[in-house]
Amino acid sequence: MDISHLVDGLNEQQREIVCAEPSNCLVLAGAGSGKTRVLVHRIAWLIEVLEVSPHSVLAITFTNKAAGEMKARIADLVKKGGGGIWCGTFHAICLRILKQHHTEANLTPNFTIIDTGDQKRFIKRVIEQLNLDKKKFTPDGVIGFINKNKEQGLRAATVKGSHDYMHNQLLKIYERYEILAAQENLVDFGELLLRTHELLSRNEAIGKHYSSKFKHILVDEFQDTNGLQCALIHSLQGKDNNNYVMAVGDEDQSIYGWRGADIGNVLNFDKLFNDTKTFRLEKNYRSTENILKAANAVISNNSDRFGKELWSDIKDNALIEFYRAPTDRQEASFLTDALADHYKQGGKLNDCAIFYRTNAQSRIIEETLIHHGIPYRVYGGLRFYDRAEIKNVIAYMRLIVNRSNTEAMLRIINLPTRGLGSTTISKINDLAQKHNISLWDTAKAITQGAPAIITDLNKSKIAVVQKFLDLIDKIDDSIRGMGLQEQTSTIIKLSGLEQLYNKNKDADYESARDNLQEFVNAANIAFNSDESSDMEIFLDNIALESGSTQAQEYEDSVQLMTIHASKGLEFLKVFMTGMEEGLFPLEKSAYDDKLLQEERRLCYVGMTRACRHLCITCCEARLLYGRENYNPISRFIEEVPKELIRNLNDKKRTTLLNNSMIKLKVGTRVNHPTFGYGEVTNTEDNGHISRVQIDFEHEGSKWLVTEYAQLQIL
DNA sequence: AACAGGGTTATTTTT
DNA sequence: TAACCCTGTT
Numbered sequence: 001m002d003i004s005h006l007v008d009g010l011n012e013q014q015r016e017i018v019c020a021e022p023s024n025c026l027v028l029a030g031a032g033s034g035k036t037r038v039l040v041h042r043i044a045w046l047i048e049v050l051e052v053s054p055h056s057v058l059a060i061t062f063t064n065k066a067a068g069e070m071k072a073r074i075a076d077l078v079k080k081g082g083g084g085i086w087c088g089t090f091h092a093i094c095l096r097i098l099k100q101h102h103t104e105a106n107l108t109p110n111f112t113i114i115d116t117g118d119q120k121r122f123i124k125r126v127i128e129q130l131n132l133d134k135k136k137f138t139p140d141g142v143i144g145f146i147n148k149n150k151e152q153g154l155r156a157a158t159v160k161g162s163h164d165y166m167h168n169q170l171l172k173i174y175e176r177y178e179i180l181a182a183q184e185n186l187v188d189f190g191e192l193l194l195r196t197h198e199l200l201s202r203n204e205a206i207g208k209h210y211s212s213k214f215k216h217i218l219v220d221e222f223q224d225t226n227g228l229q230c231a232l233i234h235s236l237q238g239k240d241n242n243n244y245v246m247a248v249g250d251e252d253q254s255i256y257g258w259r260g261a262d263i264g265n266v267l268n269f270d271k272l273f274n275d276t277k278t279f280r281l282e283k284n285y286r287s288t289e290n291i292l293k294a295a296n297a298v299i300s301n302n303s304d305r306f307g308k309e310l311w312s313d314i315k316d317n318a319l320i321e322f323y324r325a326p327t328d329r330q331e332a333s334f335l336t337d338a339l340a341d342h343y344k345q346g347g348k349l350n351d352c353a354i355f356y357r358t359n360a361q362s363r364i365i366e367e368t369l370i371h372h373g374i375p376y377r378v379y380g381g382l383r384f385y386d387r388a389e390i391k392n393v394i395a396y397m398r399l400i401v402n403r404s405n406t407e408a409m410l411r412i413i414n415l416p417t418r419g420l421g422s423t424t425i426s427k428i429n430d431l432a433q434k435h436n437i438s439l440w441d442t443a444k445a446i447t448q449g450a451p452a453i454i455t456d457l458n459k460s461k462i463a464v465v466q467k468f469l470d471l472i473d474k475i476d477d478s479i480r481g482m483g484l485q486e487q488t489s490t491i492i493k494l495s496g497l498e499q500l501y502n503k504n505k506d507a508d509y510e511s512a513r514d515n516l517q518e519f520v521n522a523a524n525i526a527f528n529s530d531e532s533s534d535m536e537i538f539l540d541n542i543a544l545e546s547g548s549t550q551a552q553e554y555e556d557s558v559q560l561m562t563i564h565a566s567k568g569l570e571f572l573k574v575f576m577t578g579m580e581e582g583l584f585p586l587e588k589s590a591y592d593d594k595l596l597q598e599e600r601r602l603c604y605v606g607m608t609r610a611c612r613h614l615c616i617t618c619c620e621a622r623l624l625y626g627r628e629n630y631n632p633i634s635r636f637i638e639e640v641p642k643e644l645i646r647n648l649n650d651k652k653r654t655t656l657l658n659n660s661m662i663k664l665k666v667g668t669r670v671n672h673p674t675f676g677y678g679e680v681t682n683t684e685d686n687g688h689i690s691r692v693q694i695d696f697e698h699e700g701s702k703w704l705v706t707e708y709a710q711l712q713i714l
Numbered sequence: 715a716a717c718a719g720g721g722t723t724a725t726t727t728t729t
Numbered sequence: 730t731a732a733c734c735c736t737g738t739t
Contacts, residue, residue: 063728091729115729134735189729224728259727358725360731380727417715544729564726586725602726625724626730 005077006044010037017279018042022050022216024273026266027248030310031295031608032286032570035248036066039218040073042246043085046216047078054084056215058236061089062224064545066568070220086214090229091189091544094196098187101206105199110402110536111185113543117386119143119188122407126176129433132169145170146177150190151228151260153197184404184438193228200235211238222249222269226260230272245273251305255564255602257594263304282308284608286570288316291614294640295607301639302597310608319646321615324633326689327705328361328578331619332368335575338615339374339558342573349375351572353559355606357584361577362560369558379561383546389501389512390519393488394542396495399440400476401536406432406439413439416500419464427457428465443469471495484538485524492516563606574610576603579618580631603636620689621705628705664692664706669714675699677714 007015014034017027018041029035043059046052059074061067067088074082086093095113102109114122120139123146127137149159156175161168181187187195200207214236219225225233237243247269254263270276284292292310299305325331339352354376356362362378369376384390392415398408410429414420431453432442445453447466457465475494479487492498501512526538559571578584584603589595607614616637622629637645664670668680675696682693690706704711 061728066728089729113729116727192729221728255726256728258725261728360724421715546727546729562726564728567728588725598726623730 001049003045003049006041006048010041011283013279013281013283014038014041017281018045019049020277020279022046022244023275023277024245025247025277025279026222026269027246027279027281028266028306028308029248029250029281030284030308031250031253031605032284033281033310034285035220035281036070036073038281039220039246039248040070040077043074043082043216043218044077047080052215054078054080054082056213057085058093058214058217059085059087060093060217060219060233061087062221064089064092066220067092089544090232091192094192094232095540095544097196097199097210098192101199101203104203104206105195107187107195108185108402111187112398112402112405112408113192113540114186114188114407115543116143116189117391118186118407122180122186123173123177125407125410126173126180130173130176132173136166137169137173142170142173146174147188147190147260149174150194151226153194153228153231179436180406183436184406185402186405186407190228193232197228197232197235200232207235207238210236211240211243215243216246217243218246218248220248222247223251223254223263223266224249224256224261225265226262227265230262230265234272241274247273252299252302252308252601253567253605255567255598255605257598267304267306278306280308282310284310284312286611287312287608288314288318288612290316290319290644291607291610291612294320294614294644295604297641297644298600298607298636298639299604302600304594304597316612318613320640320644321613321648322637322645323615323617323648325617325619326621328364328619328622329368331577331617332365334617335365335577336368336372336374338575339369340372343374347573349556349558352575353561353566353569353571353573353609354575354577355561355563355566355609356577357563357586357602358578359562361583365560365577375555375557376560377557379559379565384515384518385542385546387512387515389497389515392497393492393495393516393519394539396472396475396491396497397488397535397539399472400479400491401539403440403472404438409439412495413468416496418468418496420461420468424457424461424465427455431455440469484527484535485520487535488523489520492520563602566609567605570609570611572611573613573615574606575615575617576606577617578622579616579634579637580622581634582629582631583622583624584634584636600636603634664711664713670694671712671714672696672704672709675702 007018010018014037017038027035027038029038039059043057046057047054059070061070071082071087074085074087098105098107099109102111120143123139123142127134127139127142156171156178159171159174161171181191200210217233217236219233233245237245249266251263251266254261254266257263265272270278289312292312296309323334325334335354339349342352343349354365359380366376366378385394392412395408395411398405399412410425413425428442428446429439432439435442435453442453443465446455446457447462447469471494475491478494479490482490497516501509501516523538526541581590585596585599589599618633620630622631664680664683666680666682669677670680671677672694676698678694678696680692681695681701684691691703692706692709693701693703695701
């Protein structure tokens with residue numbers, strides 16, 4: 001048999017993995033070492049050489065995008081195609097299992113998946129219902145508690161009580177949350193995993209079914225798995241020792257610890273799985289030697305790692321560039337200048353990326369780029385399906401599919417406004433809570449004058465409620481038999497949303513209309529893909545897909561993103577900005593070794609995105625939360641060997657002298673927007689930054705950075 | 715229902 | 730600083 005297409009072009013380390021005897025194994029794949037390639041070739045090897053049935057292969061990724069890419073590459077490489085392989089995210093795979101066995105999983109077939117935003121609103125409602133202090137119990141705090149427990153496999157009934165008031169109250173919220181979620185047929189992300197895990201580990205027949213089905217489980221980005229996901233893999237693998245897990249990951253790129261990812265799953269892999277073999281991929285195909293040397297040097301300061309040294313045969317004398325600007329504004333100007341130079345020399349802006357630690361940092365960079373007419377795209381931000389107008393349509397759809405979805409009903413019961421104000425709604429909602437039934441059933445009971453439901457709503461209000469119920473039923477009736485895109489546009493019409501967004505002319509409504517059209521298009525695409533032609537499936541897919549978070553690509557433009565968002569990407573030229581103590585690493589993480597190590601890994605991820613040029617910038621004075629901050633240079637920069645750095649400050653210094661000093665001399669009378677009138681008593685300029693001391697009439701004496709102070713000279 | 719004003723709070727966000 | 734949420738007012 002000709003196997004050359006499976007191994008040609010692979011290096012020795014890669015080939016060893018692709019052709020390995022089946023066993024549990026951990027592949028430590030450094031950045032840019034071709035791990036997706038190895039995974040795809042391994043799957044092809046299993047099918048073509050070891051004659052494993054595609055139906056016995058399960059490939060798990062973390063993003064839908066990665067799953068899509070993998071499917072496409074498998075289809076390309078495997079001669080008989082990849083049909084039958086299960087390939088998807090943890091959540092998508094769990095959903096598939098739960099849909100299949102919804103009865104055994106104790107779910108209705110039409111359960112609704114809620115994303116983090118929905119979950120948050122839902123929790124808010126629970127906190128209100130329980131009449132708890134909103135200052136003490138924030139949705140974020142509660143969400144953390146519930147998700148963390150689910151990640152440890154704990155239900156409200158199995159979490160241990162304690163003497164701690166907060167803990168016990170949180171537990172009460174969790175209890176109520178579970179009851180309401182069951183009542184309303186809502187399943188959150190963590191629940192998808194937990195319920196599947198429970199199903200597989202408690203229902204012997206089903207557990208056995210899957211563990212005898214999946215002989216080979218391949219997991220990508222293993223460093224990002226949490227405890228529950230790891231447990232899930234175990235339950236899929238089953239107890240017999242003839243199923244094999246291949247985990248691919250990089251402990252140095254674990255940057256989601258704060259979301260529950262447990263780097264310990266990689267570090268203790270050999271203890272968590274039997275008879276493991278470990279492989280390493282250390283040859284990097286992306287970056288120059290110098291960039292890798294710098295990145296290796298930084299990450300070598302971490303202790304939670306196996307240790308691995310990336311190398312490359314891409315020789316290039318270019319050093320890591322470093323520039324420390326006087327202020328954040330001048331840091332942005334520096335970036336702009338550098339990009340303009342790059343462009344003038346014939347380079348593409350698409351090849352350049354600007355990274356920052358926090359989203360807030362993008363603002364000043366964007367302003368400066370706009371000012372100089374340099375096009376850019378920002379990654380991240382509001383996801384398409386998170387837009388209010390889209391969520392509104394989705395809420396109608398969800399209620400139509402699942403009438404118990406109180407969450408959805410609350411969102412649209414008065415949208416567009418139909419005379420059901422907050423008073424009426426909370427009256428109905430209180431009754432729902434009192435009788436422990438869904439909002440829909442409560443409303444229905446009221447309109448039917450059910451004797452058990454006592455309400456003080458007057459006849460006209462009840463008629464309005466009736467009208468809403470009729471509307472939903474009517475929409476439901478009229479979309480029967482329609483194609484998905486027709487259903488969607490019909491819902492938008494009949495619900496009154498179309499009219500609502502049409503009646504107003506301002507820009508927000510205009511874009512809302514565009515987005516609704518886009519949503520109908522999405523439905524159309526889904527309809528034609530026949531995979532998700534059904535509205536229920538469409539809704540599931542929406543919940544599990546972020547819907548591209550990056551701006552549309554329409555012209556050559558610089559890419560702006562957080563370092564987190566840069567993971568998995570690569571760019572010819574990378575600018576890492578704001579490399580200051582307090583910002584990167586964040587102050588909160590600087591004094592905790594675990595957190596600091598994660599910051600360092602983040603730095604490593606950022607550096608290893610660069611193919612040919614890496615430029616690191618920071619500034620002396622930065623405006624943060626409306627305050628000036630003077631931060632030292634990031635320790636991560638200090639960790640890069642000096643001989644790998646070319647310091648641009650020596651070159652730029654003379655050109656950047658701040659000319660604002662010229663007019664401000666001792667004795668100048670000034671006016672400050674908040675401190676009022678004063679007189680300059682002292683000046684200082686170290687060549688980077690200029691400051692003035694001003695004696696204010698009412699506020700006393702203060703030192704201010706000239707550039708920020710917005711002083712008016714009198 | 716819409717809006718103004720005060721108080722609070724500030725990472726990162728694959729599903 | 731500025732964005733968000735809540736509250737009280739019109």
